[in-house]
Amino acid sequence: MAEDDAGSRDRLVIGAADMISRRGLNATSVRELAKHAKAPLGSTYHYFPGGKQQVATEAVQFAGDLVARTLIAELRAGPVAGLRAFLKLWRDTVVRSGFRAGCPVLAVSVEEPHVGETAPLQAADNVFKQWESLLARSLRDYGATRKDADQVATLIVAAVEGTVAVCRAARSIEPFDRVAIQLERAIAAALGAK
Amino acid sequence: MAEDDAGSRDRLVIGAADMISRRGLNATSVRELAKHAKAPLGSTYHYFPGGKQQVATEAVQFAGDLVARTLIAELRAGPVAGLRAFLKLWRDTVVRSGFRAGCPVLAVSVEEPHVGETAPLQAADNVFKQWESLLARSLRDYGATRKDADQVATLIVAAVEGTVAVCRAARSIEPFDRVAIQLERAIAAALGAK
Numbered sequence: 272m273a274e275d276d277a278g279s280r281d282r283l284v285i286g287a288a289d290m291i292s293r294r295g296l297n298a299t300s301v302r303e304l305a306k307h308a309k310a311p312l313g314s315t316y317h318y319f320p321g322g323k324q325q326v327a328t329e330a331v332q333f334a335g336d337l338v339a340r341t342l343i344a345e346l347r348a349g350p351v352a353g354l355r356a357f358l359k360l361w362r363d364t365v366v367r368s369g370f371r372a373g374c375p376v377l378a379v380s381v382e383e384p385h386v387g388e389t390a391p392l393q394a395a396d397n398v399f400k401q402w403e404s405l406l407a408r409s410l411r412d413y414g415a416t417r418k419d420a421d422q423v424a425t426l427i428v429a430a431v432e433g434t435v436a437v438c439r440a441a442r443s444i445e446p447f448d449r450v451a452i453q454l455e456r457a458i459a460a461a462l463g464a465k
Numbered sequence: 466m467a468e469d470d471a472g473s474r475d476r477l478v479i480g481a482a483d484m485i486s487r488r489g490l491n492a493t494s495v496r497e498l499a500k501h502a503k504a505p506l507g508s509t510y511h512y513f514p515g516g517k518q519q520v521a522t523e524a525v526q527f528a529g530d531l532v533a534r535t536l537i538a539e540l541r542a543g544p545v546a547g548l549r550a551f552l553k554l555w556r557d558t559v560v561r562s563g564f565r566a567g568c569p570v571l572a573v574s575v576e577e578p579h580v581g582e583t584a585p586l587q588a589a590d591n592v593f594k595q596w597e598s599l600l601a602r603s604l605r606d607y608g609a610t611r612k613d614a615d616q617v618a619t620l621i622v623a624a625v626e627g628t629v630a631v632c633r634a635a636r637s638i639e640p641f642d643r644v645a646i647q648l649e650r651a652i653a654a655a656l657g658a659k
Binding site: 293294295296297298371372373374376377378379380381382383392395396399400421422423425426428429430431432433434435436437439440441442446449450452453454456457460 | 487488489490491492565566567568570571572573574575576577586589590593594615616617619620622623624625626627628629630631633634635636640643644646647648650651654
């Protein structure tokens with residue numbers, strides 16, 4: 272694929288991730304995606320012959336990979352550093368968008384899929400599991416038992432996703448600050464209980 | 466209002482809460498709501514002259530009140546009993562619907578509102594704050610400091626909402642079990658640190 276092609280295709284995926292995180296999957300159309308990314312509608316179907324399901328699936332994977340790369344880099348300094356980086360990513364997204372954007376993975380997870388259109392939901396499941404797995408491995412590396420590591424990793428992913436929604440409803444970042452302190456305590460307890 | 470009227474009106478609100486929790490707010494229409502509740506379209510606009518925004522706002526309040534009543538009743542036996550009842554409500558909703566339904570308050574919170582249509586989102590904010598307030602008061606009554614009580618209450622609401630989404634994506638209830646144990650630990654830590 273030529274560099275320009277890759278650029279246009281990527282812009283569509285990135286635009287889809289943003290749009291889905293703002294308004295949900297059902298309310299996102301290929302037509303609006305093309306408009307949002309300033310791309311011709313024909314080129315959108317050229318890049319994504321599978322239509323909306325394909326773009327949405329790639330958008331979820333794109334968001335998943337972006338977060339996973341940050342987690343991998345920051346977890347080198349330990350689980351608390353990883354948690355802080357994870358929180359910062361979502362906090363920045365919510366604040367910069369004026370509490371209008373959130374997480375496309377969460378958005379896809381709260382909409383029941385139509386028959387034969389489960390690819391985005393399956394991608395969301397994979398993303399959540401990848402984030403949990405990265406956090407759990409780091410917790411184990413720092414001394415948590417497997418059980419505690421798995422539980423705290425799931426708590427972190429679920430709580431941060433939920434906090435994004437609570438903050439959007441409140442149009443306030445305060446819930447993030449509260450949850451951050453409690454999640455650091457959960458990590459400390461899991462590491463201390465080794 | 467006659468009893469029959471109240472019944473039809475309530476059915477529409479309950480149907481809206483279910484529909485929004487499955488497919489989101491943007492993808493829910495008054496026409497489909499009427500169909501879902503087996504009510505004539507005209508009667509829907511008769512009961513809800515404000516249209517979809519009004520039904521959605523009342524649906525969020527209905528879900529909020531339902532959960533709040535359970536919390537008020539179960540928190541009499543302490544914060545852990547309240548947490549367990551809160552978890553059970555959502556677990557039952559997710560399992561009984563085959564992982565297709567979730568929380569209408571969460572659904573409304575992850576969709577950016579159109580101009581002048583913020584009433585459902587404001588209702589969602591009020592509901593989250595009410596649940597947090599009930600949990601925080603119980604935690605304080607059982608010895609937590611105000612700060613810890615507020616933090617743990619927000620963690621519980623955010624984590625449970627996030628877990629509903631994670632479970633729907635995974636089509637598995639396991640994340641609920643993990644998060645439940647960690648939230649009980651957070652309560653124990655907050656009560657022990659008095």
